[in-house]
Amino acid sequence: MSLPFYVPPEQQVRDKAEFARKGIARGRSIAVIEYVDGLLLLAENPSTALKKISEVYDRIAFAGVGRYNEFETLRKAGIRQADLMGYLYSRDDVNAQALATTFSEALGAIFSRELKPYEVEVLIAEVGEPNRIYRISYDGTLNDERRVTAIGGKSEALTEALRQGWSEGMTLEAAVALGKSAFRTSEGRDPEGWEAAVLDRKNGRRTFRRLTADQLA
Amino acid sequence: MSPGPRLPLLFDIPAPGSSFTDLLSTLGYTRPLEFPTDARSVTAPVGTTVLALRYKDGVVMAGDRQATEGNLVAHREIRKVYPADSHSGVAIAGTAGLAIEMVRLFQVELEHYEKIEGSRLSLEGKATFLARLVRNQLPMAFQGLVVVPLFAGFDELMGRGRLYTYDVVGGRYEENDFGSTGSGASLAKSYLRTAFSDGLTADQAVNVAVGALVSAAQEDTATGGPDLRRGILPIVMVIDKEGLRELPDEAIRPAAEAAVEQIR
Numbered sequence: 001m002s003l004p005f006y007v008p009p010e011q012q013v014r015d016k017a018e019f020a021r022k023g024i025a026r027g028r029s030i031a032v033i034e035y036v037d038g039l040l041l042l043a044e045n046p047s048t049a050l051k052k053i054s055e056v057y058d059r060i061a062f063a064g065v066g067r068y069n070e071f072e073t074l075r076k077a078g079i080r081q082a083d084l085m086g087y088l089y090s091r092d093d094v095n096a097q098a099l100a101t102t103f104s105e106a107l108g109a110i111f112s113r114e115l116k117p118y119e120v121e122v123l124i125a126e127v128g129e130p131n132r133i134y135r136i137s138y139d140g141t142l143n144d145e146r147r148v149t150a151i152g153g154k155s156e157a158l159t160e161a162l163r164q165g166w167s168e169g170m171t172l173e174a175a176v177a178l179g180k181s182a183f184r185t186s187e188g189r190d191p192e193g194w195e196a197a198v199l200d201r202k203n204g205r206r207t208f209r210r211l212t213a214d215q216l217a
Numbered sequence: 218m219s220p221g222p223r224l225p226l227l228f229d230i231p232a233p234g235s236s237f238t239d240l241l242s243t244l245g246y247t248r249p250l251e252f253p254t255d256a257r258s259v260t261a262p263v264g265t266t267v268l269a270l271r272y273k274d275g276v277v278m279a280g281d282r283q284a285t286e287g288n289l290v291a292h293r294e295i296r297k298v299y300p301a302d303s304h305s306g307v308a309i310a311g312t313a314g315l316a317i318e319m320v321r322l323f324q325v326e327l328e329h330y331e332k333i334e335g336s337r338l339s340l341e342g343k344a345t346f347l348a349r350l351v352r353n354q355l356p357m358a359f360q361g362l363v364v365v366p367l368f369a370g371f372d373e374l375m376g377r378g379r380l381y382t383y384d385v386v387g388g389r390y391e392e393n394d395f396g397s398t399g400s401g402a403s404l405a406k407s408y409l410r411t412a413f414s415d416g417l418t419a420d421q422a423v424n425v426a427v428g429a430l431v432s433a434a435q436e437d438t439a440t441g442g443p444d445l446r447r448g449i450l451p452i453v454m455v456i457d458k459e460g461l462r463e464l465p466d467e468a469i470r471p472a473a474e475a476a477v478e479q480i481r
Contacts, residue, residue: 051335054332054335055332056332076333079329079332079333080237080240080329083237083240083325083328083329083332084237084240084241084244086325087237087241087321087322087325088246206328
């Protein structure tokens with residue numbers, strides 16, 4: 001019987017992290033921008049059929065970058081958990097923090113236990129007082145963000161560009177313009193198509209709406 | 218998986234589809250209730266008359282506000298007509314507790330499907346699913362706890378209002394012009410049969426709907442007529458291609474007053 005080679009845990013973690021980061025770096029980014037009535041989620045997405053941004057619950061949205069099948073699994077799990085919570089208890093008992101924590105736990109467990117980590121970075125946004133934005137990485141790292149943030153390949157440069165241009169009380173139109181120019185700055189090219197949605201307080205119970213091409217023009 | 222305040226992230230569900238009801242049963246939340254062998258049927262409040270009728274741009278649904286238990290009024294202001302989603306509504310008759318729970322599940326089911334799949338079920342799909350929920354209640358029906366809904370909505374594929382009635386075993390029947398269920402249903406239907414005509418406007422259809430409820434309340438003691446003194450009015454919903462809207466009391470009051478006046 002042959003024994004597997006010993007690989008020190010530090011090495012294993014490094015290798016997995018590098019692998020996951022490479023996968024995510026290939027993906028196009030997604031930005032979140034707070035505006036006066038809620039949150040705008042803006043993604044560079046050449047496909048009109050496959051979505052990266054989705055409604056999870058009344059005030060909560062999900063966005064994911066990386067491998068489609070992996071963040072799609074997370075998206076559906078999030079919707080299931082939110083709907084189950086809301087059905088068993090009350091719609092008021094569903095919040096972004098609980099969802100973000102479960103995603104973080106799940107991604108952390110997958111990262112340490114599975115041979116191949118998930119090559120994804122996901123985002124949970126909730127409109128409320130205050131708005132909440134959580135960013136969860138491939139290894140389960142959970143970050144609580146304010147006002148603007150980004151995930152994906154060029155997320156750092158994109159976040160920086162968003163921070164520079166953001167101001168209190170922006171309209172939706174201004175937020176869309178900021179997002180588009182930040183993408184151009186960080187990518188250094190013209191993006192190939194947009195996908196955008198808002199969580200807008202003025203939309204009633206279900207605050208999620210996709211933006212049409214006209215609203216994005 | 219055991220239910221608890223911190224729910225498990227739902228990765229490991231065998232073949233999780235897009236149905237919330239199936240999710241509940243996979244997780245063990247819908248085990249059939251067990252009754253003692255010598256169980257007698259219990260009495261619980263029942264909802265009475267609800268109806269729907271087609272008009273030129275869609276459908277109107279209406280229901281009285283009373284729940285009855287034996288010869289007593291159990292609730293005077295119960296709601297029996299609910300939005301199911303943005304373009305359809307569901308009204309209930311029968312054991313109120315079970316029916317209200319069925320509506321809650323139906324509402325979550327439609328929204329769950331829409332979020333998971335990224336598109337809404339067709340109207341026919343919704344109607345078929347509701348039939349399954351009714352059929353799941355069959356063991357309870359044998360205990361005398363019967364739930365019979367009425368489903369109506371705007372069919373975005375066909376571009377017109379459609380409505381469905383059900384029976385206790387989950388039989389689903391599409392009605393052409395109008396439908397009603399509950400203890401006062403036959404009375405409401407005879408009113409509708411004479412008052413209905415093709416091409417009614419929304420306002421006319423609302424008047425007919427309220428008139429039918431008032432008429433049913435005259436003969437069926439379990440149906441509550443408009444209580445103008447207390448300000449308890451029927452619930453009326455109008456569904457057209459723009460979606461579902463519930464009429465405010467001010468919009469129903471004139472119709473209710475006129476209908477009550479006519480009775481005298």
